[in-house]
Amino acid sequence: MLNTLSQGSPTGQPPLLIVHGLFGSARNWGVIQKRLSDAREVFAVDQRNHGDSPWQDSQSYFDMAEDIAKVIEANGGKMDVLGHSMGGKAVMVLALTRPDLVNRLIVADVAPIAYQHSQDSLIQAMKGLDLDGLTLRSEANRRLSQTVGSEAVRAFLLQSLDLKSTPPHWKLNLDVLEAEMGKIVGFPELSGAFTGETLFVYGGASDYVQPGYQPTIDRLFPHNTMAKIDGVGHWLHAEKPREFEQIVRDFIA
DSSP: OOOEEEESOOOSSOOEEEEOOTTOOGGGGHHHHHHHTTTSOEEEEOOTTBTTSOOOSOOOHHHHHHHHHHHHHHTTSOEEEEEETHHHHHHHHHHHHOGGGEEEEEEESOOSSOOSOOOHHHHHHHHHSOOTTOOOHHHHHHHHTTTOOOHHHHHHHHTTEEOSSSSOEESBOHHHHHHTHHHHHSOOOOOSOOOSOEEEEEETTOSSSOGGGHHHHHHHOSSEEEEEETTOOSOHHHHSHHHHHHHHHHHHO
């Protein structure tokens, strides 16, 4: 079972489940989870090979969707489900294969298509980080800056570095994530459609959701609404968290 964090109490409204993206964790969503829990119970999970969840030999979307299904089934059944990036693809596969478990679907800055980019360079940077004698996050940031230029990306990645353990270690199964990168940037061939209400939220400065992807979105998720947040990139929920939160809140209300 995936490591699961919960906030709030049952209210009669469907619970909300939040699924993070590649290199992320449930704790990345802690503030948004807590704020949304004023109206309903909100769960957030660590995906396999991330955070405090078990390490597995696969990172396929069918396996990720099955992991999420088990969490929903263990916590009462049908939920509203929100996923970002890799998590967005995972919840789309869940909705297409187990629509009985999904009430409303929210997909953050990703489309049901195969991308050409890869995150292998970040995996190599994390693997190459010298962890010897490392005790301070500031020093980890300095060392990682030699291979990762973006301060924001370094801060995000370093949230998955456990400096309290001896020796320090990444809470990411980097070997499996590297081996499965083709599946992660891809998207499985699926027939049928999810007929529930679906919201695609995307960043105006991101290239993950483009007009040319709309026919595929319409085919798989015919009852979709598109919402753009101007001036943000792929990590839209971190760049404009209050605007992102309000869009989600309005949709599931």
